[in-house]
Amino acid sequence: MPVRTAAQRNVGRYEVMAGKEPALIDEENIIGEDADNRAQVRVWLRLLACTSLIGAELRRQFREEFDFTMPRFDVLAQLDREPVGLVLGELPKRLMVTAGNLTPIVDRLVEDGLITRSPSPLDRRVQIVCMTAEGRRAFRRMAKKHSLWLASLLAEFPKARLDGLVKELDDLKNAVKRATEEARA
Amino acid sequence: MPVRTAAQRNVGRYEVMAGKEPALIDEENIIGEDADNRAQVRVWLRLLACTSLIGAELRRQFREEFDFTMPRFDVLAQLDREPVGLVLGELPKRLMVTAGNLTPIVDRLVEDGLITRSPSPLDRRVQIVCMTAEGRRAFRRMAKKHSLWLASLLAEFPKARLDGLVKELDDLKNAVKRATEEARA
DNA sequence: AGAAAATACTTTATGCCTAAACTAAATGAG
DNA sequence: CTCATTTAGTTTAGGCATAAAGTATTTTCT
Numbered sequence: 187m188p189v190r191t192a193a194q195r196n197v198g199r200y201e202v203m204a205g206k207e208p209a210l211i212d213e214e215n216i217i218g219e220d221a222d223n224r225a226q227v228r229v230w231l232r233l234l235a236c237t238s239l240i241g242a243e244l245r246r247q248f249r250e251e252f253d254f255t256m257p258r259f260d261v262l263a264q265l266d267r268e269p270v271g272l273v274l275g276e277l278p279k280r281l282m283v284t285a286g287n288l289t290p291i292v293d294r295l296v297e298d299g300l301i302t303r304s305p306s307p308l309d310r311r312v313q314i315v316c317m318t319a320e321g322r323r324a325f326r327r328m329a330k331k332h333s334l335w336l337a338s339l340l341a342e343f344p345k346a347r348l349d350g351l352v353k354e355l356d357d358l359k360n361a362v363k364r365a366t367e368e369a370r371a
Numbered sequence: 372m373p374v375r376t377a378a379q380r381n382v383g384r385y386e387v388m389a390g391k392e393p394a395l396i397d398e399e400n401i402i403g404e405d406a407d408n409r410a411q412v413r414v415w416l417r418l419l420a421c422t423s424l425i426g427a428e429l430r431r432q433f434r435e436e437f438d439f440t441m442p443r444f445d446v447l448a449q450l451d452r453e454p455v456g457l458v459l460g461e462l463p464k465r466l467m468v469t470a471g472n473l474t475p476i477v478d479r480l481v482e483d484g485l486i487t488r489s490p491s492p493l494d495r496r497v498q499i500v501c502m503t504a505e506g507r508r509a510f511r512r513m514a515k516k517h518s519l520w521l522a523s524l525l526a527e528f529p530k531a532r533l534d535g536l537v538k539e540l541d542d543l544k545n546a547v548k549r550a551t552e553e554a555r556a
Numbered sequence: 557a558g559a560a561a562a563t564a565c566t567t568t569a570t571g572c573c574t575a576a577a578c579t580a581a582a583t584g585a586g
Numbered sequence: 587c588t589c590a591t592t593t594a595g596t597t598t599a600g601g602c603a604t605a606a607a608g609t610a611t612t613t614t615c616t
Contacts, residue, residue, distance in 0.1 A: 223522035225533040230425060230521050232540035237422040238467060239547045240415060243554075245604085257572065275594060282423055287573050289596055311581050311594040336415050337408035338554070342546040348410040351539050354532060355417030361527040362424045369428075369523070430574090442602060460564060472603055474566055479601095496564040496611050 229358075240339055247335050252328050257283075257291055259332070262317065262325040265301060271316030274303070300324055414543075425524055432520050437513050442468075442476055444517070447502065447510040450486060456501030459488070485509055 241256075248254050264280050265272060274292065278285040292315060295301045300321030306312035317325070340348065426441075433439050449465050450457060459477065463470040477500060480486045485506030491497035502510070525533065 223518040225530055225537065226521045226525040227518055228537045229525065229533050229540070232537055232544065233418060233422045233425070235544050236540055236547065237418045239544060239551065240418070242467075243547075243551050249605090255571070273594090282427075283572085284574055285595065286575080286597075291572080309582070309594085313595075333408040333412055336411045339547050339550045340411040340414065340543070342550060343543055345410055347539060347542075348414050351536075351543070352410065352413045352417055354536050354539070355414070355421055357532075358525070358528055358536070359417065359420050359424060362421065362428075362524050365524045365527060366424065366428050434575090440601070458564090468602085469604060470565065471567075471605080476602080494564085494612070498565075 240336070243339060244332065244335055247331070248328070251331060254328060257281075258295060259325070259328060261288070261291060261295060262300065262321055263329065265315060265317040266322065266325050266329075268316075271302075271314045273306070274313040274315050277315070295321070425521070428524060429517065429520060432516070433513070436516060439513060442466075443480060444510070444513060446473070446476060446480060447485065447506055448514065450500060450502040451507060451510050451514075453501075456487075456499045458491070459498040459500050462500070480506070 245256055248256055248259065260281055261277060264277060274288075275285070277288050277292070281288070292301070292303060296303050299318060301315050301317050303313050303315050306314055430441055433441055433444065445466055446462060449462060459473075460470070462473050462477075466473070477486070477488060481488050484503060486500050486502050488498050488500050491499055
């Protein structure tokens with residue numbers, strides 16, 4: 187099972203629609219000059235379209251089958267393979283969300299008895315979060331379904347091409363990461 | 372220029388982190404049985420990672436440079452090439468969001484003078500939204516930057532591979548779309 | 557014509573997400 | 587030791603997203 191980590195809220199969408207070609211492809215020509223960012227724009231549109239479609243379906247399934255949300259699932263996923271738990275501050279980094287966002291999500295998982303949160307004896311600022319047995323059971327049940335849903339969504343797409351995509355997307359990710367790091371420096 | 376259209380809020384993320392291999396790859400083995408959804412899961416993780424990274428950067432730029440959000444931009448993008456405006460109900464479809472979500476976004480764009488909203492004389496239930504001259508100016512200014520940001524984020528990635536990715540993602544999108552339609556039928 | 561169904565849109569309740577301001581605890585420098 | 591800084595986390599204000607319920611209006615069916 188995967189552990190989503192992205193921070194994909196409010197990502198921009200242009201034209202990702204059903205039939206027609208993306209609006210801004212044309213738009214760019216009208217706007218003119220900076221002629222050729224078309225390939226880049228197109229990749230962005232396709233990424234968005236795929237992520238949205240799949241994400242919407244997974245979210246729906248999570249809600250209908252488990253009355254659960256993906257962000258909650260993501261937290262459990264991180265904790266599942268950490269037998270001694272995790273320093274709370276590790277979660278925002280791994281899940282690529284802001285710390286403030288996690289506070290209420292963790293609160294609710296604690297309330298629901300799926301995880302515990304306890305202060306570190308070494309540093310009273312630090313909290314340690316750890317999955318409970320119940321949390322582990324719940325997670326595994328959901329994780330299994332999660333991977334089946336994904337498999338069925340992508341079943342039609344040949345395995346070899348999936349592997350190819352993984353490679354391309356990995357490289358793309360790294361290229362983007364380098365670009366953002368440079369931009370900030 | 373692209374017109375994002377996805378509805379990619381709250382998409383799930385697993386492990387998409389910097390260095391290590393996704394958590395749930397291992398997890399799946401522990402969970403067992405349904406052995407091979409690994410390729411599918413991996414593609415999903417990569418999609419999420421790429422979309423998040425790029426989306427976060429674009430969102431930041433929009434905020435810092437224009438004090439604007441992507442959803443607002445997306446609405447303008449749809450309207451930009453519709454000289455007579457658009458029936459309001461068309462927007463949720465094109466942008467792949469729910470209608471309820473759009474109401475306050477459109478409200479605010481009207482308040483800001485970037486679009487107008489007027490009732491259809493033919494059907495009093497229907498509203499027609501249309502960009503104003505000011506809206507058009509604002510959109511074009513932002514759209515230009517938007518495509519430049521994207522170009523610079525993806526500059527390092529070879530053009531030929533971008534084109535390849537577009538093709539693969541298009542096919543993937545269609546495969547997913549068929550799968551979800553079947554699932555609902 | 558009149559009731560029922562469909563359509564266009566808004567409202568409500570809830571949750572995720574961010575940025576920025578805030579609190580508390582630990583560290584470090586004089 | 588004490589004050590400034592850093593670090594961990596929470597809170598706040600605001601926007602985006604959904605689902606589900608509600609309001610008007612039009613259409614459809616008899």
